[in-house]
Amino acid sequence: MILGIDMGASSSKWALFSGGEPTARGVYAPLSGHLYTPEARGRMTEGLAGIRAAMPTPPSAVVVGVTGLQRDLAPLIEAMLSDTFGLPVAALHVTDDMHLAHAAHFPGGGGTLVYAGTGSMAYHRTAAGKVLRAGGHGFLIDDAGGAFWQGRQGLKAALRGLDEGQAESRLAAGLFGAIGSRHWPDIRAHVYGEGRAALARLAPAVYAAAVDGDPEAQEIQRRAGAELARLGRAVLNRSGSHEVALCGGSFNPLVRAAFVAQIGDTLTVLPGAEPLLGALALAPGPPESRNV
Template sequence: MFPGERPMFYRHYVCSNAIGPYLVGVDAGGTRTRAAIVTLDGVVAGYGTGPGANPNSGGGTSGELTQALTTALTAALKELDPARVVHGVFGIAGAGAANRPRAVASANAAWAAAGVPGEPEVVTDIPVAFAAGSAERTGIVILAGTGAGAAVIDAGEIERRSDANGYLIGDEGSAVWIGREGVRAAMRAYDGRGRATVLAETVPRALLGEEAEPLLARLDRAIVAPTGAPTAGRTWSGSDLPQAIIRKVYAERPASIGKVAPWVSAAAEKGDPVAVEIVAEAVRHLLEDADAVRPALDDLLAAREGTAGFGLVVSGSLLESGPVADGVRAGLVSRFGVEPTPAGDGAVGAARLAAHRAGR
């Protein structure tokens, strides 16, 4: 490292000798938790990560949620003085009204465990994602990672929201939703209810790893043909492979099925008809989310007589690249006439929101 060069952690240059005061931003998603310690002039002074912490999709206990937040926050603070923290925002996926008491309790516990005075502010990850991608006061954010939905944000507050309701009753178009649809397509192919698809071969590899190979060796090859042809009455996979998938899926947390989503996207890019339909349905769901909240944005802009701009932000792993990202981006451009902006780091976005709210 050259003299004066700052070390880089998690794609952020970290100024290890920044003395504060500090703002804290925590972004807790279904698969990973990130925490950033930022000075008042925007320098990242510390950064840490922990496991996922989504009360809806993560399926963890209150203790596990607290531990995930504590791990990320204490790693970010490290050698910094927690007494110099002046404000903090925790953006926690699934921290809406239904799960807010648990999210607040876990955030407060992590805050205290890290030795930070006072209490943090707890919001959902939705306004945090918008702040990570836009400096505008008002706009729309579309999310598709472990969960999925859309919202209109105004001054850091959610004006209207669509979906982001958790894996059991919503999150349509999310990685968990796509993963579940991919597994369902494979299971339908195995027992003759569905159509031939390469997912019947790639889904077991995504879920079972090397354990899948001997089971796949006995699979009727007509089931995995990328033709989309009906399998009813022609093929039978036997019970071993489907039962192995059932055991794996039900033994893990709901969010873990999202690891199948990249395999569905890859199959769609290669033209597998079943995978193409799943991706198209995911795109349709996400654009429906945007359409559902847009009237609230139009009302806010009309009240300002067209004098203000607006942000259009996409956030989440599915909207970074790939066929879902391409479809959603094209749909948003046709609707709004502008390219959406990818969200940056959610923890830094939470710290920006903390700066705004501290100033307020």
């Protein structure tokens, strides 16, 4: 029984695998590797206990992909896992969330993964463990193409239209509907009260407006795909890889189409895979015992 946990900025997903197939799964609150304060460590302890309580049976191995993982804090997370699940450290594997997702698409290494969730990154890992990456610099610096970026671009366009007295566009109507108000004090409280997650949650409204024909929303989707293709090319050119996989909730059909149009036809774009499947490739023990 292999437990995979994918800790992210929006939520933490888990799945219990038996014989290579999921037998149980669930979603928990966001968890991350930023364990610098007692409060943050308390949330991690509480989160792991919540996941354990939701499982129908205990695991024999645990693989965790942690967003924002600092390698010097990996032993602390291992100790928390050991205490929570009653397993020795030898039965645990703690890594970052990108490694987990990459292993789901390229179990033996190689290939380049372009990820677009709340943020964005391109990631390549060789069979020997050498990592090449681009992006992942956080929303204050870049993260172009991800959900935060899409939501921010959409809301910026909507508010500029409001400032200029323009008729309300499909994009603006969708975003104001998602927020629950078109009045600036309410919008300000929503965005600045909840931070980047509030803007990331607006990305589906931008996509819906694009599907509905809004030209500004369509341009945001096109630019998102172009930005993500730029990340992919940065790593593909350095790695020499010719295979690329796309992962993350921000890769909606329009963004994916724009990415493929930008990346060129000399590469093989693989089907997406659930990041939690990376637990099967990374779990301690011989591969033949995991049905990888």
